[in-house]
Amino acid sequence: MEWKAAEPELFRLPTLELAQALIGMALVKETQEGTAAGWIVETEAYCGPEDRAAHSFGGRRTARTEVMFGEPGHAYAHVMHTHCLLNIVSADAGCPQGVLIRALEPCAGIELMEKRRAGAKKLTELASGPGKLSRALGISMEDYGRPLWMPPLYVAAGREPGEIAAGPRIGIENSGEARDYPWRFWERGNPHVSGRKSWNR
Template sequence: MRFKPLPADFYLNNTVEVARQLLGKTIVRNYGKKILAGKIVETEAYIDKIDPASHSHPGITKRNKPMFEKGGIAYIYFIYGNYYCFNIVTERKGKGCAVLIRAAEPIEGIEYMKKNRGKTKSVYELTNGPAKLCLSFGIDSKFNSISLRSSKLYIAEGKDENFDIVTAKRVGITRGTEFEYRFYIKNNPFVSKSK
């Protein structure tokens, strides 16, 4: 097997730590007979209680319920009437923490990603944003709450490589903007570039 899923306890650590460690890992999607894969290059951490930007901040609701499950499952939410975003739930059951996957570098199945994205031509535009990534990988609400060790969608080990991690303020939020919970791989062209 080319892609080895991460161990279940990877997701139970501190959320910021998991967000940093997810950089360079591989997101794998079994798409019918095809395999789509990409390297994670950008993440953001969302921390339950102290973080007003987190969906889990007001407490458990119907929408954010998966965030309160045990780490290691997907939390997928619908936003702005058009788009899905893909999160990885972290820490122990009842916490309400997650890591938003903001961007990836396509590795395999690029032709299929282009097909899913319609008229987008440049490879660099395929997955450099949370909603773009979901469209390219064919991720939607069907994957909400599923385990990230499942066969259809999972997170796998990455290549053994060195890179610098940049820490920055998060993007696209109206509250909790002061937290530096955004992490990305330095000089990687697939990082979403909004400032």
């Protein structure tokens, strides 16, 4: 499989547009063990200071959120309980916004992904969640701050996306009015999206 890495300019898109533009594109991770990749089928937008659910809400600038204040297209990884979550920094420097990658449809290195995700029985469980896809691709805090238009971790040209659906984000019940913003995007009907099937219509 040959991958065509994205142009750095792609990530300058406004966050909500980037979150939708990424659906159907590929996320590729190269390691010594081999290369694993998947089509992006679910994302969430986190719109910086205005967004109560964002880590950068109110312009909070700390060691953790620092990379979001810089140039777009870099990786913002953070740890959640036992898992690592991957975000792509979006918009221009000074705008601390990002797009959380929530689910992938595996398309290369599937054997490697299955090995890393020992316990996942079905193909649709390999990367159907933000913590799962990090595990499947071997993404960790080592990747924090890396540019996402060149190896070892990058976004690449993908396939034609299906219809894109939008709905409220997941796991942010304590985020006030931001709780209901329809800033989660996914490919309608794709079985590799996270969570239950109820909302995937």
